[in-house]
Amino acid sequence: MMKKAFAVAVLAVCTLPAGAAAQNAADPTKMVQMFSVPLKLDGATMQVIILNDRTVEALFPQSQAKAALRTKGRMTTLLLVQGKATKDFEFDPTLKVEQKGKTLEGKASSMKNFTAGKVPKGESIQGMVELPEKVDLYAPFKVTLNGKTVEFRLNEDDVRDYGNR
Secondary structure (H helix, E strand, C coil): CHHHHHHHHHHHHHCCCHHHHHCCCCCHHHHHHHCEEEEEECCEEEEEEECCHHHHHHHCCCCCCHHHHHHHHHHCCEEEEEEEECCCEEECCCEEEEECCEEEECEEEEEECCCCEEECCCCEEEEEEECCCCCCCCCCEEEEECCEEEEECCCHHHHHHHCCC
């Protein structure tokens, strides 16, 4: 029950209107928006979020694993991928990041339905993907999941002020 409520709460945070971005930078919603991009799959609407000190605090304020997630996010690039199936579809959790001509394949950990196979309409999908090395957040990079690609182009000031050092 707790996971389902959490997923709904996080999904609500990630789907707030863009006008919310004008709020205070310490706002948890703004932290998540600064370090995330939407990814529309054929069968699901997803959100890809870079986990760093600020986004971990915003997404997992009460979690026992918060310190471990922050530490892992400092050592490598850690992505939280979540969303909801809009129809029955085949999901492939293989996530690749391409930056500066180099492709990294992430190691996925499922939290809910983040495994290969059929996901029924209406089901939540949530997982973490750890990349084998850090991505340069100052340079654009592409994330590919389930055959669809989205590009991260983070604001340099946000990375400097709120990203991990």
